[in-house]
Amino acid sequence: MPMFDTDPAPLAGLLVVDLSQFLAGPYASLRLMDLGARVIKVERPGAGDLTRSLYLTDTEIGGDSTLFHAINRGKESLALDLKDADDRDALIRLIARADVVIQNFRPGVIERLGLDWDRVRRINPRIVYGSISGYGEDGPWADRPGQDLLAQARSGLMWLSGDAGDAPVPMGLAVADMFAGATLVQGILAGLVRRGVTGRGGLIQTSLLEALVDLQFEVLTTHLNDGGRRPARAAHGSAHAYLSAPYGVYRAADGWLALAMMPVPRLADLMGLPVQDRWREDPGSWFADRDQIRALIADRIAERPVAEWMALFEPADIWTAPVMGWPELLAHPGFARLGLLQDLHGGARDVTTTAAPLRVDGIRPRCRTASPRVGQHSAAIRAEFGL
Template identity: 55%
Template structure:
């Protein structure tokens, strides 16, 4: 038995943030019914991050909506809204990620839903919170990365701000929503009372930066400076960063400069002490970068790893997936709608009682479960 078996989740959300939360709940055994607009459905069905699609839907939609059911209903129509409310009357969890004000217009806000179903745990994601000057601003991942200072931390000092190579704001907000919902479900098990869980993309990305933000807030407002060479962390000194070698790249984490000088046979590095690691960070990194280009990545790893110095090769996905360490994780699974429509994706990263949480059930076609759900729940 998976830990969330027996729980019913009604998911009104679309795109990435909300569906990533319900995906994790589905992985852990919850029954997730995805509410979609007739004819068009979740806009993520057409959100292509490449030209790759499967059975008419984007691979992104397939990957983030696996193991769910699809119920088509027009929330602006009285009959559609009544059917969804009837589903909510049986639900344990309701999720949405509409902009502030939209859910109230639809009559599916927390006050309305909790009055009908006091035990419900109601989770919502916004871009910037329900109030404040940015409340109605589009809650889009790149915009939030830019406004939060996250993009400004990345890249070398002379580069423009660099965003992450994935939708980190959406995915962190989804993870935080899932955490909050599970916490409320635990409380409900004790008190019988449901609750409201609110997260925003901006708050999630600010929390992601708690380490460096805390340093800034307690260091007299001193703004972190990206290093000019091989920047990886604005508050960490040399050698922390990724360096080019003769045939690839080498990641060096924090460690003793004197030890590193001996391992790399780099006498010039011996001139620097621990305080210099930050104060003369750019000079040290520039010198290291020149030295490390003289040999291959494997050459350096053969010296660093036996000495216990924290380092790593820098893999591409093809190299990673050819490695025994990746095989040992058993991280991939095949999901599909039927024997004809299948795709490979990642599994849930959580193990429960040593069991991998895999499922072969793929993402639903738009509205494919509507009639079956109407019969099962006696919907209007």
């Protein structure tokens, strides 16, 4: 069982049966585990979760991908063949004792396995049942592969990053999976609160596309209420398709610098740049003339190193930051102060990874247990629950 520094953890005593694989569902169960829930991960005998062989570059830990270790720490593994009647009956007995079930099969698969919401709530009326799909349970996209990059492609998200002349730019992370998992956790926690009041469980559903549309709620609302105008990425160093100059990323003499929202005349005066009268009189011109203004700023920033600009900007309360890589981030005292890394033990080898991105009563939840081997806990779980 995971050992937590927070005692008692907020979700201590709750049992989560996780039937999901890849990233979205396991991310949801990871967040619940971080808050103290016990997560039993149901995997296929032998190969287990397909994420075990889904490599980020070619890095592996103990025969499994680093992605699997990052997303499945602190969980227990129960190996079951869901096409086998005895194993499926064992799972049903486990679900009867659980508080939460999570699944992310393609629409129709969970029904064929006899583990859909209607069946499960008859087994356990108090269960909170979490379900993630690619594009919803029905409709013209329901049978399409629920994969992160493909969901990004359909969502409109790719037209928000990059410069005006660039091709569509996908996010460099599996944002659909992770935001869908985070959205599901919100719903599951709400379901658990309602169950505490009424004693009744519930069905929580989301999808990759729903999560990505919600992620864009600000800019999509602008689009919907601005005559359907398309996003307008800046010509160079664009950081937001709907924000005016100086917002963006600029190359300095020895690195890169980010500038956020700031009155253009104030910034220009500080940098010694020429300012047109309309920029002083009409803030709307900061968007209309965005490329012209940003070009002036870019040329001037390129003349000096990052440290000099930081020394000028920060005392003047200009919203700025150096663009750091991971080595710079990890070595900085500001990062160290947050305590966002942890070491996991008990697996094929020790693993260093991130910790939960929140604190409870001032303490960051920490799990000391590495991700499990396939079926590592099968015998103990079967004995404990009489499977």
